[in-house]
Amino acid sequence: MTVYYQNPFYDDVFGTIGVVIPSKRIGYKQGPDKKITEVVTPKGSKDFEQNFKKAFPVGSKPGWPYKGRLLVSISILIKRSDYARKDIDNISKSILDALKGLAFVDDIQVDCLHVVKFPSDEYSFMIGIKQLKEDDRGWYHPPLYSEKPFPKS
DSSP states (O other), rough: OOEEEEOTTEEEEEEEEEEEOOOOOOEEEEOOOEEEEEEEOOTTHHHOOOOOHHHHHHTTTTTBBBBEEEEEEEEEEEEEHTTTTHHHHHHHHHHHHHTTTTTTTTTTHHHHHHEEEEEEEEEEEEEEEEEEEETTOOOOOOOOSSSSOOOOO
């Protein structure tokens, strides 16, 4: 068993193993006059958001929902068989939408977003959130976790 250590740079680091993140690419249906008649939400996205909210009920983490500026880092592991078909931006949207109203009030608060994806034997993801001060730029993105303890700052 591998032990991972949270990077103390982040206020929160959390994630899950074995959960498929649906793409948040929204589709549209048009009528004969080419006007949009229906917005189509991707299959599985509502279930993903509901399951996320069950895993992290409102008030389950002190300080949530954050109200100020945020830096968010997301590390996504995708099964090798699906890796080439998964768009990183659409997966990120699913995660941010699931966190809305839970970890933060609205994703408009996210001033800095760092997302990486890796091929893997199973699906998983890790999320790091750091509250930014008024003068923080958020340009630096340290790793979310490591197999070695992080040095004390």
